[in-house]
Amino acid sequence: MDRFTKGLETMKQYVTPEALAQMVEADALADIAPDLRKMIVEFAYGEIYSREGLDAKKRALVVITAVVTQGAAPQTKTHITRGLHAGLEPQEIVEALLQLVPYIGFPRVQNALVIAQQIFREQNLIET
Amino acid sequence: MDRFTKGLETMKQYVTPEALAQMVEADALADIAPDLRKMIVEFAYGEIYSREGLDAKKRALVVITAVVTQGAAPQTKTHITRGLHAGLEPQEIVEALLQLVPYIGFPRVQNALVIAQQIFREQNLIET
Amino acid sequence: MDRFTKGLETMKQYVTPEALAQMVEADALADIAPDLRKMIVEFAYGEIYSREGLDAKKRALVVITAVVTQGAAPQTKTHITRGLHAGLEPQEIVEALLQLVPYIGFPRVQNALVIAQQIFREQNLIET
Amino acid sequence: MDRFTKGLETMKQYVTPEALAQMVEADALADIAPDLRKMIVEFAYGEIYSREGLDAKKRALVVITAVVTQGAAPQTKTHITRGLHAGLEPQEIVEALLQLVPYIGFPRVQNALVIAQQIFREQNLIET
């Protein structure tokens, strides 16, 4: 199995079939950086996420933590969504974010919780 | 149980009895900021780490990820050590660090792996 | 006086009675992380801001500096607003931001000045 | 030639005559920090950009890299625009951003490529 196929296969643990189909059909950055998506699929998913020794839920937690610590809002949305698909419970995500308070401070945690709340509401995971 | 006692109780999952006794007896910053250790025990451990909904190993993974993403070397050493005590396998820690490569880049991951290696060697967790 | 009460008491130096009443009545993150607001009131305000040895204006300056250095836009707005309520003059805030130029560079200072300007205008502190 | 004049002269390499005229006539922060623009012109352009030993295209690349690494979105837009005016090819900018993937990770690179794409489209540098 080549790296791209392996990457797509691994991505199924993190993204819905619809989202995956959409990514394959329409690459938003195709006109300026067509290789970026390829790198993400082949390297990030085909080589890293697909490694053994750490389960998908823990990988998703680690990635959520990294992008929240960086303060990268668009990726926080993406990876909380993928974490839910990988099997993380909403409460686990909330607890992971609260666990960050003593290490990165309230501001970035608060910004991430607002994003998490919006995703949970859209997916009807919490009562509104 | 008050917050300080609860914090010390929770810390037992993350630090050895010897290290805990040492922290209680000798506070390195006692002469200028005696409240810092109290805050760490009461707030970080008594209020945050002791929450339900996420197990100790996942909390340790999240904290390791945060301090590595920040590039905070002394805390990387502290929290990899605590993560091992909480039950993380060396391989899980290595995998979590490699999982960060696509999100924070090679430099900080490489610096953290050097620290992890040193700890694993000191604890005879890998052959040297 | 318990920590929550002490925190609310301390917050009066930084937020208007209306804003405080609003925070107590409606917690935007109540459905996913009801403890976050409690932690902010009890820990940030009840334990930290309420300490002696540094006046409220200097505490506000320090916090504004931290969130601007982090590039955290929503918190920059919050804490410039609180700093004004704590008694900082608009000019002091502007000077503190300009003082940061040699240390964090123009980009983050410029982004923060745009936010400060908007707040000063809304509060009629500068002529438009 | 004084520093302000030298700064404006140097800026011509990076901004269009229209944009420069607009900056001189209307300073968005004039009411709260009239000295900021002066500092940018005199210090950033009059003293730094105008130095010898590195050509304008390389200076622009260095600045784009810095603001992308910081995750400063408004400045990413400003300095990619100025880099194009300084003579950087769109492909060079894209390559510089992809070169950052192993060092700062995919998230900030991806956010910057979205901004670059928008600028290239507005300037009809790529087919849409």
Place this chain on the structure above:
Amino acid sequence: MDRFTKGLETMKQYVTPEALAQMVEADALADIAPDLRKMIVEFAYGEIYSREGLDAKKRALVVITAVVTQGAAPQTKTHITRGLHAGLEPQEIVEALLQLVPYIGFPRVQNALVIAQQIFREQNLIET
């Protein structure tokens, strides 16, 4: 008064006469970047620190906060030393660092307190 002279004059508020004389006589980076010290004196001190509207102690607090938030260890040492010379009390510096805990987390605060403690001890400001 030219900017360099004004900068040196302003620096007297932040550095001892001995340290200032040493900086003027021996510039550690003179062989590769002789202009850096000139820029720091002229721009940072001659143009920024020397502005009106914020007193020297507050400027020092702001700068200490910025470098601690960045995690820049050598500058943390420099600017705590300069803050003491500008008239900040050791306790004010400690309080400012503790005030940062909820905003930047324990790790960077702890690292800065270790540096502060060392300086206070060297200057016999605390009993050891």
Place this chain on the structure above:
Amino acid sequence: MDRFTKGLETMKQYVTPEALAQMVEADALADIAPDLRKMIVEFAYGEIYSREGLDAKKRALVVITAVVTQGAAPQTKTHITRGLHAGLEPQEIVEALLQLVPYIGFPRVQNALVIAQQIFREQNLIET
């Protein structure tokens, strides 16, 4: 040519034959993360550095800028050394670092210049 071979080939532009031989023979992290070096060679050098559209000197400048902006000291040393091997003049590196002052502030630039100076001296590129 496979990715590993292509990566090694590309690395020759950035590292001396001795350093390359040393990297191939002895991998410092071989006992805990043998795949890291492989990823750096295959992905960073075999896929990214080896792309067309930006010459080696500009790629080196971009990477130096990124690690200096992050404040990653060990990588600053590595990549200034590689940049010199790729053909950057010492003066170009110094100018690139000074160009960063208005964007990331003096502290990180100063720390990087100290590292650059040490490398230039070791390679007898400046008179001491």
